Amino acid sequence: xxxxxxxxxxxxxxxxxxxxxxxxxxxxxxxxxxxxxxxxxxxxxxxxxxxxxxxxxxxxxxxxxxxxxxxxxxxxxxxxxxxxxxxxxxxxxxxxxxxxxxxxxxxxxxxxxxxxxxxxxxxxxxxxxxxxxxxxxxxxxxxxxxxxxxxxxxxxxxxxxxxxxxxxxxxxxxxxxxxxxxxxxxxxxxxxxxxxxxxxxxxxxxxxxxxxxxxxxxxxxxxxxxxxxxxxxxxxxxxxxxxxxxxxxxxxxxxxxxxxxxxxxxxxxxxxxxxxxxxxxxxxxxxxxxxxxxxxxxxxxxxxxxxxx
Amino acid sequence: xxxxxxxxxxxxxxxxxxxxxxxxxxxxxxxxxxxxxxxxxxxxxxxxxxxxxxxxxxxxxxxxxxxxxxxxxxxxxxxxxxxxxxxxxxxxxxxxxxxxxxxxxxxxxxxxxxxxxxxxxxxxxxxxxxxxxxxxxxxxxxxxxxxxxxxxxxxxxxxxxxxxxxxxxxxxxxxxxxxxxxxxxxxxxxxxxxxxxxxxxxxxxxxxxxxxxxxxxxxxxxxxxxxxxxxxxxxxxxxxxxxxxxxxxxxxxxxxxxxxxxxxxxxxxxxxxxxxxxxxxxxxxxxxxxxxxxxxxxxxxxxxxxxxx
Numbered sequence: 340x341x342x343x344x345x346x347x348x349x350x351x352x353x354x355x356x357x358x359x360x361x362x363x364x365x366x367x368x369x370x371x372x373x374x375x376x377x378x379x380x381x382x383x384x385x386x387x388x389x390x391x392x393x394x395x396x397x398x399x400x401x402x403x404x405x406x407x408x409x410x411x412x413x414x415x416x417x418x419x420x421x422x423x424x425x426x427x428x429x430x431x432x433x434x435x436x437x438x439x440x441x442x443x444x445x446x447x448x449x450x451x452x453x454x455x456x457x458x459x460x461x462x463x464x465x466x467x468x469x470x471x472x473x474x475x476x477x478x479x480x481x482x483x484x485x486x487x488x489x490x491x492x493x494x495x496x497x498x499x500x501x502x503x504x505x506x507x508x509x510x511x512x513x514x515x516x517x518x519x520x521x522x523x524x525x526x527x528x529x530x531x532x533x534x535x536x537x538x539x540x541x542x543x544x545x546x547x548x549x550x551x552x553x554x555x556x557x558x559x560x561x562x563x564x565x566x567x568x569x570x571x572x573x574x575x576x577x578x579x580x581x582x583x584x585x586x587x588x589x590x591x592x593x594x595x596x597x598x599x600x601x602x603x604x605x606x607x608x609x610x611x612x613x614x615x616x617x618x619x620x621x622x623x624x625x626x627x628x629x630x631x632x633x634x635x636x637x638x639x640x641x642x643x644x645x646x647x648x
Numbered sequence: 649x650x651x652x653x654x655x656x657x658x659x660x661x662x663x664x665x666x667x668x669x670x671x672x673x674x675x676x677x678x679x680x681x682x683x684x685x686x687x688x689x690x691x692x693x694x695x696x697x698x699x700x701x702x703x704x705x706x707x708x709x710x711x712x713x714x715x716x717x718x719x720x721x722x723x724x725x726x727x728x729x730x731x732x733x734x735x736x737x738x739x740x741x742x743x744x745x746x747x748x749x750x751x752x753x754x755x756x757x758x759x760x761x762x763x764x765x766x767x768x769x770x771x772x773x774x775x776x777x778x779x780x781x782x783x784x785x786x787x788x789x790x791x792x793x794x795x796x797x798x799x800x801x802x803x804x805x806x807x808x809x810x811x812x813x814x815x816x817x818x819x820x821x822x823x824x825x826x827x828x829x830x831x832x833x834x835x836x837x838x839x840x841x842x843x844x845x846x847x848x849x850x851x852x853x854x855x856x857x858x859x860x861x862x863x864x865x866x867x868x869x870x871x872x873x874x875x876x877x878x879x880x881x882x883x884x885x886x887x888x889x890x891x892x893x894x895x896x897x898x899x900x901x902x903x904x905x906x907x908x909x910x911x912x913x914x915x916x917x918x919x920x921x922x923x924x925x926x927x928x929x930x931x932x933x934x935x936x937x938x939x940x941x942x943x944x945x946x947x948x949x950x951x952x953x954x955x956x957x
Contacts, residue, residue, distance in 0.1 A: 451875070456858035458868045459875035492867060508867035510833075517826040524819075549765035550905070552898045553863055554891075558801060558817035559767045566760070566768035582863075589861045596859070 343367050345402045346391065347641040349634065350409035351464060352376045356634060359394055359401075364474070364642045368394070375408045375415075383415040384439055400442035402648070404641040407464035410435065410446045420461060423452030426502035427470045427640075431647040447644060454507035455495070455593050462506060464637075465494045468608045471639030472631055473501055479606065486606045487590075488633065489583075489613040491516070495590055507593075511586040512613075514553075518582075519575055524560045531575035533612050535619045538573025542580015543623045551588035556581050579616065587620040602626055609633045652676050654711045655700065656950040658943065659718035660773060661685045665943060668703055668710075673783070673951045677703070684717045684724075692724040693748055709751035711957070713950040716773035719744065719755045729770060732761030735811035736779045736949075740956040756953060763816035764804070764902050771815060773946075774803045777917050780948030781940055782810055788915065795915045796899075797942065798892075798922040800825070804899055816902075820895040821922075823862075827891075828884055833869045840884035842921050844928045847882025851889015852932045860897035865890050888925065896929040911935055918942045 341361040348357045355372035372390050387403065394401070410418035418435040433448035449463030465488045473480045479498065486496040491512040497504045519525050531538070549556060560578045563569035569577055594601065604627040607614045614630035621628045650670040657666045664681035681699050696712065703710070719727035727744040742757035758772030774797045782789045788807065795805040800821040806813045828834050840847070858865060869887045872878035878886055903910065913936040916923045923939035930937045 454864070454868075454871075456854075456861075456865060456868075458854070458858070458865075459871045459877065460867065461871050461874055507864055508871070509863050510866045511863060513831060514823070514863065514866075517830055521826055521830065522822060545765075545767070549767070550902075551861065551863075552765075552902065554818050554820060554823065554860075554895055555763070555816055555898055555902070556765060556767075557819045557823075558769065559763075559765075562763075562768045562770050562817070565770055568768065586863055589864055593859075593861065593864065 341365060341367065343398050343401060345404055345641075345645050346394065347638045348403060348405040348409070349407050349464065349467070349637040349641075350375055350405050350414070351407045352413070357390060358638050359398070360638060360642060364639055366638060375411070375413055383409070387439065387444070400440065402645070403439075403442060403444045404447070404644055405444065406447035406467035406637065406641060410448060411463055414446075416446060418446050418448045420449045420451035421466075423450055423506070424499070424502040424504045425450050425466070427473070427643045428647065429502075430466055430470065431644045434644060434648075445644065445648070447641070450503055450506075452503065452505050454505065455590075455597065456507070460506055460508050462494050462508070465496070465608075466503060467640035467644075468633050468636040469496055469498065469503060469640070470643045471636030471641075472606065472608055474639040474643055475631065475636060476606075476629075484606055485602045485604075486608055487617060489607065489609040489617050493586060507590070509586045509590070511582050515579055515582045518557065518578060524557065524578060525575065526561075527564065527571050528574035529572040531579070533579075533616070535616055536573070536576050538569070538576025539580040539616065540619070541569070541573060542577040543584040543620055544580075545577075546581060546584030546588050547623050551585045551592055553581060553585035556585070580620075583616050583620045584623065587617070587624060587626075591624055591626070604629060606631065608636050650674060650676065652703075652707050652710060654713055654950075654954045655703065656947045657712060657714040657718070658716050658773065658776070658946040658950075659684050659714050659723070660716045661722070666699060667947050668707070669947060669951060673948055675947060684720070684722055692718070696748065696753070709749065711954070712748075712751060712753045713756070713953055714753065715756035715776035715946065715950060719757060720772055723755075725755060727755050727757045729758045729760035730775075732759055732815070733808070733811040733813045734759055734775070736782070736952045737956065738811075739775055739779065740953045743953060743957075754953065754957070756950070759812055759815075761812065761814050763814065764899075764906065765816070769815055769817050771803050771817070774805070774917075775812060776949035776953075777942050777945040778805055778807065778812060778949070779952050780945030780950075781915065781917055783948040783952055784940065784945060785938075793915055794911045794913075795917055796926060798916065798918040798926050802895060816899070818895045818899070820891050824888055824891045827866065827887060833866060833887060834884065835870075836873065836880050837883035838881040840888070842888075842925070844925055845882070845885050847878070847885025848889040848925065849928070850878065850882060851886040852893040852929055853889075854886075855890060855893030855897050856932050860894045860901060862890060862894035865894070889929075892925050892929045893932065896926070896933060900933055900935070913938060915940065917945050
């Protein structure tokens with residue numbers, strides 16, 4: 340077994356994933372822990388000590404590199420944002436170092452920039468996945484690329500010669516979650532397994548036909564059921580298709596409105612199941628997708644920082 | 649005091665408002681009761697008996713006319729929808745009669761129709777407010793008018809020669825409620841009193857500047873606060889401005905896309921506070937508003953049914 344050289348941690352609001360990584364970026368072991376929101380104030384050091392005790396016993400106290408909401412006001416320590424345009428070198432320059440029992444802990448900054456509507460926008464965690472994609476897919480390190488990191492707050496990222504130049508947050512994941520859990524829209528709907536089934540495709544087709552105006556399309560989830568045009572088992576998939584289809588359609592429309600060339604390919608960086616939904620939504624607009632596993636890119640991005648220490 | 653001739657009840661999911669009404673539609677007394685969702689199955693008769701006991705003692709068992717979700721699967725009895733195009737005569741033809749201890753109870757149907765995206769849509773309660781507006785403002789009974797009934801599920805209604813010809817539901821109220829209560833967007837935001845203040849106007853201005861794409865604008869509620877461009881006291885008003893501004897902008901854009909003439913005036917039928925927000929949103933697009941009190945129109949609409957019994 341290769342020797343681990345550092346520990347990578349993607350510490351979001353709801354989840355922590357820790358990996359023991361070798362010098363080439365291979366993951367030798369991994370485990371999960373509580374999300375940043377579940378750690379009490381001042382509790383980050385003890386949480387880390389507890390989770391790493393056996394790795395420490397086997398390998399010594401390796402450097403720990405963290406990204407995500409752990410660097411926010413809700414996290415261990417608030418790390419200032421790097422300003423776009425920013426690549427690996429600029430972002431690594433903002434790493435915040437903590438010494439914990441002699442172990443160096445580095446927390447990545449987020450990135451602040453301007454969105455396609457000309458307003459301020461922020462990300463925290465996604466920037467590290469973007470940098471990881473540059474390592475695992477070196478073809479992305481030159482030229483212009485459009486990336487999408489689907490999630491609670493999806494990020495559409497412009498990448499130019501290896502640097503994040505701007506990005507736009509879409510509330511797609513949170514809107515779907517709120518409506519599917521709390522809204523009358525979901526009343527009577529069956530559970531949905533998140534796969535691109537007939538209901539999801541029906542939602543995509545509605546957006547393709549009627550436009551990206553999600554506010555005026557969402558109620559169809561209920562009205563179509565009452566009219567016998569949508570089955571309860573397809574309802575949540577349909578709702579997801581409206582939201583994800585609306586996200587993609589509105590993004591492409593915004594590019595057109597700005598006079599930008601239509602993207603021929605979008606690089607998706609996310610969980611495989613979400614990537615599959617966005618791949619289909621992009622295909623419905625004739626746009627190809629390259630789907631990359633978000634967790635793997637996160638580890639690769641933290642390796643990019645490690646190499647710059 | 650004029651003699652009451654019937655009791656009007658607008659029985660929605662969350663509220664019941666009962667009014668003692670004379671032959672001219674004047675409200676002699678009124679009271680509130682539990683929303684339809686708070687009445688246990690089979691509990692509607694006893695709820696009505698309890699609420700009306702003293703009015704019955706004074707005036708006898710007057711006819712009770714009800715509209716709203718009381719006629720849905722969640723209500724007293726499910727009353728089938730009238731199909732658009734429909735005016736007072738068509739809708740009154742669908743009244744469902746129940747005899748309760750010798751008192752006639754009439755429950756209004758909702759209306760089903762087609763929305764501006766060509767899909768099925770439904771309303772239950774709003775149709776009665778629209779019919780009421782025809783009585784209180786006879787000028788609306790001829791010609792074409794665009795009405796907006798703002799609420800949890802706002803309804804944009806096309807009225808032609810006194811009949812509802814089509815309507816579109818916007819999820820504006822529910823989206824705002826979900827985001828302001830459950831989302832990270834609202835974290836740290838101060839309470840908002842629902843008046844068209846600086847925050848609300850800033851949200852309207854953003855929509856006017858950046859377009860109706862709410863999915864990609866909502867996150868600005870958080871990012872602008874982090875960038876120091878939006879104060880916590882203005883945050884919820886800003887969010888409401890994005891949603892209501894987005895509703896209005898998308899509706900006007902849809903009219904343009906369908907080649908319809910731009911509306912010069914919208915008739916708002918709703919709670920005064922919501923009417924005030926929509927009036928300002930319409931004004932930001934150069935559209936005038938006539939604001940009518942929704943509760944008063946509801947009583948007038950039930951009077952229209954009473955006169956057709």
